[in-house]
Amino acid sequence: xxxxxxxxxxxxxxxxxxxxxxxxxxxxxxxxxxxxxxxxxxxxxxxxxxxxxxxxxxxxxxxxxxxxxxxxxxxxxxxxxxxxxxxxxxxxxxxxxxxxxxxxxxxxxxxxxxxxxxxxxxxxxxxxxxxxxxxxxxxxxxxxxxxxxxxxxxxxxxxxxxxxxxxxxxxxxxxxxxxxxxxxxxxxxxxxxxxxxxxxxxxxxxxxxxxxxxxxxxxxxxxxxxxxxxxxxxxxxxxxxxxxxxxxxxxxxxxxxxxxxxxxxxxxxxxxxxxxxxxxxxxxxxxxxxxxxxxxxxxxxxxxxxxxxxxxxxxxxxxxxxxxxxxxxxxxxxxxxxxxxxxxxxxxxxxxxxxxxxxxxxxxxxxxxxxxxxxxxxxxxxxxxxxxxxxxxxxxxxxxxxxxxxxxxxxxxxxxxxxxxxxxxxxxxxxxxxxxxxxxxxxxxxx
Numbered sequence: 001x002x003x004x005x006x007x008x009x010x011x012x013x014x015x016x017x018x019x020x021x022x023x024x025x026x027x028x029x030x031x032x033x034x035x036x037x038x039x040x041x042x043x044x045x046x047x048x049x050x051x052x053x054x055x056x057x058x059x060x061x062x063x064x065x066x067x068x069x070x071x072x073x074x075x076x077x078x079x080x081x082x083x084x085x086x087x088x089x090x091x092x093x094x095x096x097x098x099x100x101x102x103x104x105x106x107x108x109x110x111x112x113x114x115x116x117x118x119x120x121x122x123x124x125x126x127x128x129x130x131x132x133x134x135x136x137x138x139x140x141x142x143x144x145x146x147x148x149x150x151x152x153x154x155x156x157x158x159x160x161x162x163x164x165x166x167x168x169x170x171x172x173x174x175x176x177x178x179x180x181x182x183x184x185x186x187x188x189x190x191x192x193x194x195x196x197x198x199x200x201x202x203x204x205x206x207x208x209x210x211x212x213x214x215x216x217x218x219x220x221x222x223x224x225x226x227x228x229x230x231x232x233x234x235x236x237x238x239x240x241x242x243x244x245x246x247x248x249x250x251x252x253x254x255x256x257x258x259x260x261x262x263x264x265x266x267x268x269x270x271x272x273x274x275x276x277x278x279x280x281x282x283x284x285x286x287x288x289x290x291x292x293x294x295x296x297x298x299x300x301x302x303x304x305x306x307x308x309x310x311x312x313x314x315x316x317x318x319x320x321x322x323x324x325x326x327x328x329x330x331x332x333x334x335x336x337x338x339x340x341x342x343x344x345x346x347x348x349x350x351x352x353x354x355x356x357x358x359x360x361x362x363x364x365x366x367x368x369x370x371x372x373x374x375x376x377x378x379x380x381x382x383x384x385x386x387x388x389x390x391x392x393x394x395x396x397x398x399x400x401x402x403x404x405x406x407x408x409x410x411x412x413x414x415x416x417x418x419x420x421x422x423x424x425x426x427x428x429x430x431x432x433x434x435x436x437x438x439x440x441x442x443x444x445x446x447x
Contacts, residue, residue: 003037092125176231195255274327334366364393373406
């Protein structure tokens with residue numbers, strides 16, 4: 001067989017995850033000694049890189065190392081930057097930090113200059129494990145690499161990390177404006193700010209300092225919008241931004257409309273709306289808009305010399321419904337939260353552990369022990385396993401023993417929850433009226 005034929009077999013062996021057969025193919029290519037297929041040829045290196053994506057660490061009493069990588073090096077395959085990058089990424093994905101550190105040190109000892117692939121692997125792993133110190137170290141090293149400053153993938157990952165470490169889930173205090181401007185400065189190094197201007201979130205004083213910018217990716221645009229919403233405390237402003245977002249989606253804005261293909265941007269608006277009772281009605285509107293548009297397609301306006309695209313609008317997901325419920329749970333409106341749950345049942349939303357956690361939190365906050373016991377039993381019947389957040393709300397119960405007594409009673413009665421159907425009784429309508437009345441009372445109290 002010719003070496004090209006052998007490499008064809010190697011490709012198939014790799015697809016079948018047969019490392020032994022793939023290594024045997026490399027051995028055969030070496031023995032063929034064809035002048036066009038030495039061990040450092042592009043064809044051999046490319047197939048070896050594919051093989052390393054399925055490699056794994058072996059521990060046979062000696063130093064821990066990748067099985068295929070060590071064998072390839074023995075066969076004379078040179079440790080090129082591409083080969084070591086794949087090995088490094090594989091080590092990071094497997095969670096073996098020691099092997100990853102050995103590979104990275106070897107790369108540096110051999111004088112291999114890290115490229116975009118290397119930094120992307122390191123930054124992604126730092127974000128995945130939540131190692132902010134390591135991420136900042138990699139970020140500082142990356143900043144001096146002028147040839148990588150405008151890499152869109154790395155910039156998106158940096159924005160993602162910035163959002164996770166600083167904007168998401170933290171009390172930002174007086175640093176809200178500073179945070180958004182720092183994100184905006186990184187965004188403006190590469191991407192056009194026109195979509196932000198169209199969405200009315202670009203500060204009037206901001207001026208883009210670079211030319212030859214590109215349209216933002218969906219991920220990058222989402223991150224900058226999400227950061228703005230996390231930093232915005234003015235609920236009236238958030239409502240205006242949502243109205244503008246919805247308008248641009250329906251108009252098929254070339255950058256904004258594609259965001260409607262997933263629930264992520266809508267969910268960020270819900271997170272912003274739950275910060276105040278003033279956000280109750282807009283939060284309900286978000287889910288209504290998603291449901292009304294879920295069966296439609298959005299025609300996205302074409303850029304220069306392009307063609308129009310059709311994007312399917314996302315429906316409200318279980319995550320979206322959970323966030324809507326959280327708007328009322330967080331603001332101590334248990335009746336309205338119960339109404340949201342009834343609506344979820346009507347729409348056939350499948351309960352996951354996050355939904356159940358919010359249901360349990362609602363009943364625990366309102367001291368509704370019988371309903372809380374039924375929720376635990378129904379969760380058990382559906383085979384949903386609790387996570388680390390499920391039991392946290394129980395610390396708010398004034399009489400925890402009452403809950404365990406109620407659960408024991410249900411166990412004795414072999415209870416199975418009877419899920420109410422739409423229109424079966426009027427109690428959910430009365431719950432909605434009570435919730436709306438509470439909204440009015442809160443509004444009057446503020447005025």
